Amino acid sequence: MSRQNDGFDFHHGLLQRLLDVAYRAINFFVRWDRLPIPLIGAANLGVFRDRLRAHNLHHTGYGINTSGDWSAGKERWRTADGSFNSLGHPRMGMAGSRFGRNFPLPECVPDSGDELLDPSPREISRELLARRTFIPAERLNLLAAAWIQFETHNWFSHGVPEPGNEFKIPLQPGDNWPDSERVDGCMQIRRTLADKTPRETWLGATPTFQNINSHWWDAGQIYGSSQSRQAEIRSGTDGKIAIGRDGMLPPDPKHRGVDLTGFNDNWWVGLSLLHNLFAREHNVLCDALKARYPAWRDEELFQRARLINAALIAKIHTIEWTPGILAHPALEFAMRANWSGVPSHVMRAVLGKDSEAAYGIIGSPTDQHSAPYALTEEFTSVYRLHPLIPDEMNVRRLDTGEQVLCELVNMQGRFTRRFMEDHGFTNLLYSFGTNHPGAIQLYNYPNFLRRFEKDGQPLLDMAAIDIMRDRERGVPRYNRFRELVGKQRVRTFEEITSIPDAADKMRKIYGNVDRVDLLVGLLAEDLPKGFGFSDTAFRIFVLMATRRLKSDRFFTDDYRPEIYTDFGLDWINNNGMKSVLLRHVPQLGPALEGVKNCFMPWNVL
Amino acid sequence: MTFTITIPGIIRLVAVTTPDEVLAVNDASMVQRSLSGRGGLVNRLVAARFAVFRSPDGDIWPAFRDRPDLLRGERQTALEARLSNVEPLLRRIAPEIAELGDYVRDGVAHRSTGVIVQQAVGRLFFADYAASEKSYDAARILQSWLSAWPLHAFWIRRSGALQASLDRIMDLSRGDMACAHATALAVDNIVRSIKLMRRLARHGDNLAKIGPQDALARTLRAPSHVVREVRDEGSAGPVRLRARSLVLLAVESARRQSADPSFAFFAGAWNRCPAHGIVPALLAEVWQAARTDTRGCT
Ligand code: HEM
Ligand code: HEM
Numbered sequence: 001m002s003r004q005n006d007g008f009d010f011h012h013g014l015l016q017r018l019l020d021v022a023y024r025a026i027n028f029f030v031r032w033d034r035l036p037i038p039l040i041g042a043a044n045l046g047v048f049r050d051r052l053r054a055h056n057l058h059h060t061g062y063g064i065n066t067s068g069d070w071s072a073g074k075e076r077w078r079t080a081d082g083s084f085n086s087l088g089h090p091r092m093g094m095a096g097s098r099f100g101r102n103f104p105l106p107e108c109v110p111d112s113g114d115e116l117l118d119p120s121p122r123e124i125s126r127e128l129l130a131r132r133t134f135i136p137a138e139r140l141n142l143l144a145a146a147w148i149q150f151e152t153h154n155w156f157s158h159g160v161p162e163p164g165n166e167f168k169i170p171l172q173p174g175d176n177w178p179d180s181e182r183v184d185g186c187m188q189i190r191r192t193l194a195d196k197t198p199r200e201t202w203l204g205a206t207p208t209f210q211n212i213n214s215h216w217w218d219a220g221q222i223y224g225s226s227q228s229r230q231a232e233i234r235s236g237t238d239g240k241i242a243i244g245r246d247g248m249l250p251p252d253p254k255h256r257g258v259d260l261t262g263f264n265d266n267w268w269v270g271l272s273l274l275h276n277l278f279a280r281e282h283n284v285l286c287d288a289l290k291a292r293y294p295a296w297r298d299e300e301l302f303q304r305a306r307l308i309n310a311a312l313i314a315k316i317h318t319i320e321w322t323p324g325i326l327a328h329p330a331l332e333f334a335m336r337a338n339w340s341g342v343p344s345h346v347m348r349a350v351l352g353k354d355s356e357a358a359y360g361i362i363g364s365p366t367d368q369h370s371a372p373y374a375l376t377e378e379f380t381s382v383y384r385l386h387p388l389i390p391d392e393m394n395v396r397r398l399d400t401g402e403q404v405l406c407e408l409v410n411m412q413g414r415f416t417r418r419f420m421e422d423h424g425f426t427n428l429l430y431s432f433g434t435n436h437p438g439a440i441q442l443y444n445y446p447n448f449l450r451r452f453e454k455d456g457q458p459l460l461d462m463a464a465i466d467i468m469r470d471r472e473r474g475v476p477r478y479n480r481f482r483e484l485v486g487k488q489r490v491r492t493f494e495e496i497t498s499i500p501d502a503a504d505k506m507r508k509i510y511g512n513v514d515r516v517d518l519l520v521g522l523l524a525e526d527l528p529k530g531f532g533f534s535d536t537a538f539r540i541f542v543l544m545a546t547r548r549l550k551s552d553r554f555f556t557d558d559y560r561p562e563i564y565t566d567f568g569l570d571w572i573n574n575n576g577m578k579s580v581l582l583r584h585v586p587q588l589g590p591a592l593e594g595v596k597n598c599f600m601p602w603n604v605l
Numbered sequence: 606m607t608f609t610i611t612i613p614g615i616i617r618l619v620a621v622t623t624p625d626e627v628l629a630v631n632d633a634s635m636v637q638r639s640l641s642g643r644g645g646l647v648n649r650l651v652a653a654r655f656a657v658f659r660s661p662d663g664d665i666w667p668a669f670r671d672r673p674d675l676l677r678g679e680r681q682t683a684l685e686a687r688l689s690n691v692e693p694l695l696r697r698i699a700p701e702i703a704e705l706g707d708y709v710r711d712g713v714a715h716r717s718t719g720v721i722v723q724q725a726v727g728r729l730f731f732a733d734y735a736a737s738e739k740s741y742d743a744a745r746i747l748q749s750w751l752s753a754w755p756l757h758a759f760w761i762r763r764s765g766a767l768q769a770s771l772d773r774i775m776d777l778s779r780g781d782m783a784c785a786h787a788t789a790l791a792v793d794n795i796v797r798s799i800k801l802m803r804r805l806a807r808h809g810d811n812l813a814k815i816g817p818q819d820a821l822a823r824t825l826r827a828p829s830h831v832v833r834e835v836r837d838e839g840s841a842g843p844v845r846l847r848a849r850s851l852v853l854l855a856v857e858s859a860r861r862q863s864a865d866p867s868f869a870f871f872a873g874a875w876n877r878c879p880a881h882g883i884v885p886a887l888l889a890e891v892w893q894a895a896r897t898d899t900r901g902c903t
Contacts, residue, residue, distance in 0.1 A: 106639030112673045115634050202663030205674035480837055483643070489848065514837035514848060
């Protein structure tokens, strides 16, 4: 493995080996999520994670080269494109480098010929995904949906597809796909942008794709993934991000109705709220740093504030968003342990000071485990969470309590800034806090995204596209995916789902359970108690969520005062989503009163 | 005929032997050359045997590359084109053909048949390829690595012979994976044919009586079987394939039942041997060389 994995290897400790054997025996009788006592469940997750670290990280080559403008001294902060995070392997995780894989490369080979289009992604969109009536995820608020898209925009993007050699999806006679959009009677889907960097011979038949964003958890969605983008969003004074006179992000001159920020594709009000919030947080950090370090100039202030802001976002994601969507006691425990370790002096003493289990990943030694750090195609796939998006939401006024039902389609793309101006930042945050997202399951795909107009693109059926993307990128279909993350294959459709009528429909469409598409399986699967998405997808999260931290020098070896300042470390320690919201929008106080997790429903006043 | 064996945790295997089944399974999209080792202990052991056929920088040997692998396809086409220049290539290896002819006729040669065949095959790639007892030993070790019982295989690896053989073959092949495949693995099929020719020539006046094409038809042998894995459940013609079964395509057995002489090379299939033209010509030429001398015309 190491030859392809650039020399990286995973080393099991003795305790890990013993736990592995013990939990194999335990899991033979009891599933991890049914174990009593959070600590025992969390330890089970730790065992899964180590197995995945050993077997489920596969390098696909970096593809591109670093730019030449590196000089000593720059290692003190994050580069714009993510290069030199690893000083020994500077291309690792940089913008433009390839997505890795969670499975051995020969498992990640797309079907060829007709099988690639079989069964028709459009039929799946119509029969299994289309929303019939909105199924809300009642434990969460809509901010949770916007948040995860905000985060994925930090981590990855395959770029915007270009015309040429489109997939042609035949349409059934009763299909209402507009005639004007048909080519030869078919629906067209553009292909993912091709990776034009030189291919290594050992890649075999596995296709590769480039991540146009930096793979690191560096708040690239706010700061951009290139030097030039970073320059565009900066004010040039005191390290601050440029803000308009109204206190909001300025418009992007190249994209009508969209804010200027690090990454603003697939823009809508939900993203605008979070980008504005954390741009404000950045600017407050610059003021605070300047007060403490008056000699610092624009560049130093900007870079230090960025580090602190990015770490705070990662912390909110780890210990607030994740336990919000995966409300299981073992996970609550595990995610806190990921960030700050277990709250037991005895265990800390036993496990030692370099133990990530005892002291948390933050500040522990950097480790890439069995492959150079890269986000993966499979990671992208499990974040296809479009059912979170409703078709409509109640926009509420904080002052009068008035509400009006608005369609999502009118608050995205070129309509976004207008919608924000009409309803206001505060009212919209309040509305997002008090509306529900959709449940992540079959029959709940937002219908406006199934007939979606995006500037510069043909009409999109995003549900069909989601299916097609996994196939095109060689992500294994559902049953093999299960097997490869360490679960049993299922033999019947009924073993996947108890959603009424779904097993029959799937049988009719797929015939063979091994043909079920990953997304369909993930949306059909019966969930562990408290979970907002499937256990199969969760296995990828178990691995990758900690990897984003553990591989990153700035969360591990360099998570120290010399880099962040003492003030910065305290700031990260002492803040969370609630304090950020209240700092910038104090009017939200009553709505947030008593709310333990800001991604769960707020008080309707 | 299909033979299936499943012992949970130990083995999951399906073997197919008739020409139609072999072709159908070979063509099935859920069947691949890469072996994951899943399906049982035996599956894992077999996969580990095949996993070593890579260059030091990870390049995969051609007969283990998957069907949709573009590089495989390109290299296959390029080699097929190069090897279609049959006449000049046979002229290039005329000395080895003559040596083999001597062996078929008299049963003696200055060096072992394997070395001569390996050199002939190597020279199809590089005019100055020089085989030796050592290089042919390396090929033999790699061939037995694929078929050895576990203890023997363990010893081959443990003693360092496996790595040394891979290194030697790769060195001589100058990074050309097809040359490595041909001089280490494919060579065995030709050696078998030559030995059969020798046996044929020993009897009566066969050498004079049997023409080269006929001799070729009687002695050409395919690899006894090639190995695949079923990725996902499905079926290929009448054969039901369970996910993660190891598949044995009994090519030689199917060839014997097939009317098509090029079956040995999977000619016409996606994985056709790029040497499907030159190998029969080479063998016919060897027989001819053996006969030529019989008639006293050398
Ligand atoms: C109004 C809201 C949203 C819109 C308009 C939108 C639109 C899109 C579009 C146009 C694409 C590209 C499709 C392609 O491959 O051609 C995409 C991809 C994607 N979206 Fe969304 N989306 C929205 C919300 C979300 C949310 C809430 C998530 C949750 C995580 C999400 C996750 C993804 C992922 C993972 C991809 C794949 C990205 C890639 O291939 O690199 N999206 N979305
Ligand atoms: C009697 C001699 C030979 C026989 C019967 C034979 C037969 C075969 C067969 C059956 C395969 C397909 C294997 C599979 O799909 O797993 C194959 C592949 C191959 N053979 Fe041969 N072969 C012979 C000699 C040679 C020679 C002399 C060369 C080179 C000069 C050669 C080069 C190759 C290559 C490169 C492949 C891989 C094709 C691909 O890319 O899929 N073979 N051969």
